[in-house]
Amino acid sequence: MVVTGATSGIGRAAARAFAERGDRLVLAARSPATLAEVRAECAAAGAQALDVPTDITADGAVDALADAAVDRFGRVDVWLHTAAVMAYGRFEETPARVFEQVVRTDLLAAAAVARVALRRFQAAGGGTLILVGSVLGHITAPYLSGYVASKWGLQGLGRVLQQEARDTPGVEVCLVSPGSVDTPVYQRAANHLGRLGRPPLPVTTPERVARAILDCADRPRREVSVGRANVVMRVGFTALPGVYDVLVGPLMRLLALTDRRTPPRDGVVFAADPSSEVVRGGWLPDLGQLARAVGGLPGAVGSALRRRPW
């Protein structure tokens, strides 16, 4: 299994899940230090793993990654592509260099991954490419122009590849389209809007998306949507475009932006930030902590009552 985007969020959750069932892994992302951590996590789960620091936007980098995978393990059966970056801002206020790097990473580099993976699969007689798109490959939202344009492009590319793969037995192309997921992609995003973004409710876990990905690896499907609101949003966008356009701006500002102000910044669009690379973004309550707090409630109330000065 090759995982591009293995150091954070969904890719890291999937790498762990593949490792737990003993799959042999080749892990790629830009940050060498975090990749070494993820390799160690996979090894601790009992898997053989190779980490190959890779910037997928660099010339020849994806081919070199495939070579490293084949050198180590003989062939690639599954290539999971999750790597992406995000940028908030009105289109005209987002610097062109930021918009272009988002498209370069999220669409053009995804195409480079698909090209390399499909050529290797054809030569080897089969393989499964899993592209992680987004519900934003089916609907649109303001302030995310580069990301939305890329995800629509990736959706179109993925569907073309599925149609072409019909002529190459054994070669499968799957699209996984999550809604909101609790990962740090929101904190890591570039921001030229002034307000920090957040995942709008309902938010699912990266582990839930990882399960859908593992399922695709075992039983390839055209597209898997992960997120309870995805269908509702897609129906609203398609059937009632006028109403959708009236509501989407206010809803985006209410549900998908925090009140926290931020100066303009490029986030991880141009370079990795190892300190922000974790599986969960901290957008969901920690249920364990919540249960402990509820469990400790009677004691806390008791001691508060005992402290009352009567």
Ligand SMILES: NC(=O)c1ccc[n+]([C@@H]2O[C@H](COP(=O)([O-])OP(=O)(O)OC[C@H]3O[C@@H](n4cnc5c(N)ncnc54)[C@H](OP(=O)(O)O)[C@@H]3O)[C@@H](O)[C@H]2O)c1
């Ligand atoms: N989180 C959500 O709510 C959500 C919703 C729908 C779809 N998705 C999609 O799910 C996928 C994973 O997102 P996530 O939320 O898990 O994001 P994330 O936590 O920010 O992880 C993104 C991964 O991509 C890697 N990456 C970024 N640029 C790269 C480059 N140039 N070369 C190689 N690796 C690169 C990052 O590592 P380095 O920075 O070290 O390179 C990191 O491992 C993305 O395709 C995203 O669009 C996410």
